[in-house]
Amino acid sequence: MKVTNEAFFNDHVPEKIQRAILSMIYDACRNASEHCYGRFSSKGVAKDVSGHYRRGLIEDQWIGMKGLFPELAIAPVSYKRNTGTYHEITSGLVKITESCTYHPDELPREAEFRMTLATSGQRALAFDDEPEDESAQPRFMYAVLTYGIASSDKRSRPWFVRVQFLNDFCTEYVDRGIDLISKFPDVVSIYTQSADVSGDVKERPRWGKRKSA
């Protein structure tokens, strides 16, 4: 019987790591919002910058996650033209990269590294018609961690966080993927509760309120 993509992903990415990923996204959203909307007087600038800052936080957190979860391998990879780097995360036979999109159905922007990961050596995904012999599936699975930012509350929360699986040509998702927000409501509650745990305690910005430009 063919193993579903979700089952394969769960087999190779332990639940504690999936929970940590969701926490990390929530925390990065919150920290990016606090920092950028506290630092820049123009909301437009804060919004523009917060995406870059958030991505930096997320990329930085992958390194810290490796320290906590030895089963993770984190490799910094340069873009082809050396215009930047991203981290390629490996857990068991799953390779993960992250992308921010507007909508869960929207594909990440076209990128050579994604095409390479999706095409080269990826195991046959569960949408294929041909039944596969699992024992003959030595190659990895490529999973994209996608998240979108809610525009309310100074972009301090994601509105979706999913693990999704692209076809070989990166032209569509092969299934609905895994909705991490639905899967771990207890993790979400830590970041969305209004009182008694952490929502009650909000750090005051250290700087004074700036006049708008």
Next chain:
Amino acid sequence: MKSGVQGFHGERLRQAREALGLRVASLADMLGVSRQSVSQYETGESLPGPEVFDRLVTHLRQEPQFFLRPTVEFELTPHFFRSMASATKSARRRAEARLTWFREIGLRVSEDIEFPRVDFPDFAASNKNPRLVPLAEVEAFAVETRRYWKLGEGPIANLVDVAESRGAVILRHDLDSAALDGVSQWAKPEGIPLIVLNSQKRVSARSRLDLAHELGHMILHRHVAHSELEDDEVFEQIETQAFRFAAALLLPERPFLEDLYSISLDALRSLKAKWKVSIAMMIERLKGLEIINADEHRKLRINYNARKWTRVEPFDNELPIEEPQLISRAIRLLVRNNGRSLDQIASDTGIARHWIEQILDTPADPTDDKVRLRLVESKKPNAVFG
């Protein structure tokens, strides 16, 4: 018969001098007498004359009867300090003297007020030589203490409440030294854990660590003899044990690590609001649990310093200080329901009214009725306080 003020007790003079952190020479200058004279007053070799006595009362800010009343004979049990290496001997003596006074005030109050029963775990191993207790066992004691006090595994909402409801008497008081965080003592024979936290330290997360540290001493080192602390190696060991106990009590291994998503300052920062523990302590906890190695610890500390968190950590100004309520509520109850005035309590104990007022400085929490106090008929000290 020696000439001078009859009934003068030299040990009270020493106590009052030490409580203000005065050297013999400084006091001698204030009184206009020689150092030898002050020493002789303290040892009882001679008595001060009426004029010197009046000056003593003024400079040491005590009532005259304070010096005419013998000190209460308490069993000698060790004082445990949470302090920096820079804490002077004089600062420690000052803290000890004040702790003794608060103990005397508590003794008096307990004649009319029934305090909660002391319910601290007494692990068999606390009879052991501290040298023989490995840190793994200390960790297990902290877990067992949580179980004994039915605290569950999550964050402790208010550690002061927890300790007071189990019978600890806690005071937040200005110890006049930035190098001292707190001092504690098992009062014997009363059998009460007494803890004074330095009110100069106004950061909640750090103060919780101070209290957890003192609770560690009270639980782990309950039977350690005074003489054992004179051994530097033992002293260092019990400090390490108390810190480990505090860390394990505030941050139990499994739930803390389950909440942690990354070894990074941002991840620790996000846990601070929930666990109410300083980020610095979380870093040390990770090292103690061997989740991070020395190199990772160093990097985190460098990053921590670069963010200037050594001065103020995130949430330091937002997390409320946990104020002790028990002893101040007891005094208020005594005044309100038993018709005793502060002057009468001062007169009963011989300890100046302003020291009692300092206890009452604690802001009263009108909603705090978690710990029950009640007036008792007996005029004798009750089973808790003596």
